Amino acid sequence: MEFENIILTKEAPIATIQLNRPDVLNALNRKLLTELAACVEELDSDESVNCIVLTGNEKAFAAGADIKEMAEADTIDMLSRDSFSVWDRIRGTRKPIIAAVSGFALGGGCELAMMCDIIVASETAKFGQPEINIGVMPGAGGTQRLTRAVGKYKAMEIVLTGEMIGADDAMRAGLVNRVVPVELYLEEAKKLAGVIASKPPVAVKLAKESVLKSHELSLKDGLEFERKNFYMLFSSEDQKEGMKAFVEKRKPKWKGK
Numbered sequence: 585m586e587f588e589n590i591i592l593t594k595e596a597p598i599a600t601i602q603l604n605r606p607d608v609l610n611a612l613n614r615k616l617l618t619e620l621a622a623c624v625e626e627l628d629s630d631e632s633v634n635c636i637v638l639t640g641n642e643k644a645f646a647a648g649a650d651i652k653e654m655a656e657a658d659t660i661d662m663l664s665r666d667s668f669s670v671w672d673r674i675r676g677t678r679k680p681i682i683a684a685v686s687g688f689a690l691g692g693g694c695e696l697a698m699m700c701d702i703i704v705a706s707e708t709a710k711f712g713q714p715e716i717n718i719g720v721m722p723g724a725g726g727t728q729r730l731t732r733a734v735g736k737y738k739a740m741e742i743v744l745t746g747e748m749i750g751a752d753d754a755m756r757a758g759l760v761n762r763v764v765p766v767e768l769y770l771e772e773a774k775k776l777a778g779v780i781a782s783k784p785p786v787a788v789k790l791a792k793e794s795v796l797k798s799h800e801l802s803l804k805d806g807l808e809f810e811r812k813n814f815y816m817l818f819s820s821e822d823q824k825e826g827m828k829a830f831v832e833k834r835k836p837k838w839k840g841k
């Protein structure tokens with residue numbers, strides 16, 4: 585697959601997608617998002633890849649949706665563009681995605697990072713939902729995922745003031761998993777991806793799915809969902825192999841089945 589606005593690098597079992605509109609701080613236009621959705625879907629069904637890293641560049645992960653593309657749009661334009669479907673496709677990825685964030689992660693850029701499963705940030709990362717400054721509000725999950733990550737009060741401040749928070753604040757608030765020096769953020773994300781990619785892939789997918797369900801279901805229904813996935817893994821070859829290897833005191837050899 586050929587892409588113009590993203591760069592895909594495969595180093596099986598991990599793949600790295602780099603957002604690549606550096607002149608506009610990786611502003612997310614429709615073309616880029618469509619390519620990104622196609623790329624993650626392709627990787628999701630690529631058996632050589634177990635974990636995906638999504639990154640930008642040192643100055644920007646992404647400074648938001650492309651304002652120039654939306655500036656003249658009216659409600660009907662926005663509706664008929666059906667731009668949520670690409671976000672839904674990215675959100676639907678079953679393999680884990682790690683966001684490696686440096687510089688600006690604003691608006692749709694912050695929402696894209698939050699759509700990932702783990703966020704590794706450089707010390708220079710800045711997160712924010714500045715949509716309020718341009719007359720709108722977050723539209724791709726910012727009021728929902730941010731609130732679930734950092735709680736009502738911090739989320740309210742970020743969404744209503746439009747101010748950015750730095751990596752350390754984001755870490756304290758529970759928005760990012762780890763903060764590392766700028767020269768290491770991508771390496772660190774890849775290292776973490778390597779660890780996850782070395783785990784049994786079916787269990788990883790079902791575990792991801794179960795954690796995400798905790799945001800959607802009541803505790804009772806979530807526990808029921810988790811239990812079914814847990815039972816399901818007992819029909820996998822990797823469950824037999826993992827437990828046998830433990831008993832035999834050796835490293836398991838995963839089949840992804």
Ligand code: DAK
Pocket residue numbers: 607608609611612647648649650651652662667668671688690691692693714715718722723724
């Ligand atoms: N869109 C388009 N261009 C952008 C951009 C953006 N979001 N952010 C930066 N750029 C462009 C600038 O226009 C500039 O281009 P030229 O003037 O050189 O042609 C270039 O990137 C460099 O930017 P600056 O010169 O402004 O760089 P600075 O370092 O001075 O400032 C900044 C960096 C990040 C503080 C500043 O660029 C800035 O405030 N950017 C806008 C941030 C922002 O407001 N982001 C939220 C956008 S609204 C949806 C889903 C999601 C969304 C909408 C709909 N649907 C599913 C329907 C999300 C909405 C948003 O994200």
